[in-house]
């Protein structure tokens with residue numbers, strides 16, 4: 001077996017073999033990043049999220065070149081909303097609820113313009129795209145089987161939002177035995193304090209949920225193997 005990539009991470013080095021590692025890019029969708037979507041309907045300033053797009057794009061390029069499995073997720077429901085619990089749809093007081101029609105089509109519904117991944121980080125042909133009805137990507141999806149069939153043991157995380165779908169999926173993965181790295185500058189939240197707290201709680205107590213590192217550190221680790 002060739003030498004692993006070793007990332008300068010916190011709370012310590014994160015070592016992985018590209019062939020048994022997947023990059024999970026969580027929910028880089030118009031509904032969260034652009035005005036008029038789900039994030040905005042919940043009252044959030046969505047402009048913060050656009051700042052990570054160049055870094056997510058760079059991370060994708062680096063991981064593609066190194067041969068990692070690339071997986072994109074979308075939070076998206078069936079058009080009949082059969083997979084959207086009423087508790088989720090009725091929560092809070094958004095200006096538009098899941099399934100309502102907004103400027104980018106029906107909110108968080110698969111196939112609608114708003115549910116699409118933004119062009120700058122769009123999946124390439126052949127990359128895996130998973131629609132998930134929950135916050136966590138392991139719930140009610142084929143992700144567990146996909147990872148098992150490919151012999152994946154390590155996961156690198158990017159996407160939005162840090163403390164909701166990214167953290168939920170990372171915790172699901174951690175409990176299933178995956179070693180997980182969250183790329184600090186390739187994830188964002190509507191709430192900077194929630195992002196900061198999430199990064200800290202993930203890597204606290206010796207990495208109780210996993211590791212964190214900047215994109216440059218992942219890139220340097222992969223280049224060192226070349």
Ligand code: C5J
Nearest residue numbers: 027075160161164165
């Ligand atoms: C949210 C997500 N924030 N992708 N979804 O509702 O984090």
